[in-house]
Amino acid sequence: METGKTGKYLKYAIGEIVLVVIGILIALSINNWNENRQLKKIENASIKSLFSEFNFNKSAIESCKNLIIEMRMYGDSIRMQLGPQKSNLEIEQVNFWFGEIGFTRRCEISTDVLNSGNINIISNAEIRRKISKWFSDLKDLEREENEWAQQFSTTITSYLNKWILWDDVDYEGSRDDPRYFKSRFSIDPRVILQQVEFSNIMNNHYWRIKRTEERTISLLQQTDEVIQLMQEELDKI
Template sequence: MENKSSKYIKYAIGEIILVAIGILIALQVNNWNENRQLRKLEKASITALFSEFNSNKSAMESCKYLISDMRLYGDSIRMQLGPQKSNLEIEQVNHWFGEIGFTRRCEISTDVLNSGNINIISNPEIRRKISKWSSVLKDLEREENEWAQQFSSTITSYLNKWIQWDDVDYNTDSRDDPRYFKSRFSIDPRVVLQQVEFSNIMNNHYWRIKRTEERTISLLQQTEEVIELMQEELDKQ
């Protein structure tokens, strides 16, 4: 009886050990599957972000060029400011006003970024760079908003007294469009270049454009760094 009991105990212990081993193996397989699914989801998220950031890079490169162009036109106007009447042709002045006669907002997409899958990215450097990128984007958006507000509240309202927007529109790539035509009023836009108040307005406007340009360049640099990190991560997977 003692011999049978001893065998039974050994058999029961063996069964328990086998069950425990089976449970551990099942847990291991389950963890492996979960990690595998998590890695697949992480790769999909990085791939989507990679595509979005590349699209944003193209948009920012275009914005950078256009804003820089506007700054150069603004600088050309500032060089003509002074008490003496400018010798520029009226059409040239109207063209310059047309080039600076709007504000520029970069169309930056954050749909994938705001989807909530950033936390599954295991690379902490990518997460840190994206966080910094988001902060720089907010700086740019704030600068764009202030630029637009200043333009509509100050520049446009002031120029309404000195120039004809019909002539400006007509001289800004609209000559072949029948909706645009020269004004019937005889206004010399060069007179505004002799006004001290406008000189101060253009000074503020110029530096507003310059700051927006700098924010755009900074965001573009951050974008390129994030793209490089994500490319390295995708190459490893």
């Protein structure tokens, strides 16, 4: 101050402060860049894992769809034989059809990666939205499968017990398996095809399978859409 150099020292101090601030900002930028790069690596890894899981699920859902369609066709074969006149079908054929409709299909769908909690890290909002819709469709399918299984066990099976022999049904579907053998009782299962109550049961059964089929097709479409979006995202890497 005595030599009149206050302004010079003040400018020097301000310059030092500016340099420190710039250094801090650069360090923060580098740190943020590193963090963003790590997050992007984690995001890409999550998308790759999801991509693999969805491709696995696509194959599983396609298999379910084909099996459900096959079961519906067997049910249609039975419904075409319903009526007041006794069917001319072979008894073995009728038993085989009953064996084929006597299963309720559940899709074995993997959600291990989906349930890991890494979905929120995906920056693509459209992928997150599609996955959310996919989950909703999956829950609809599972509910339909449960109701189908419940209906079959409580309604169809209890009614069929009065008219068919399950030993014969099992035997027609697994003749080469020594664990199965024909029943010692004698029942003509074709008589059930003349019953009005069974006709109504098969009508309800048909629509239950049809709804399950539609849910499966919807889920398959959603799966394809998610896979396409993730493929586009992976192509950017």
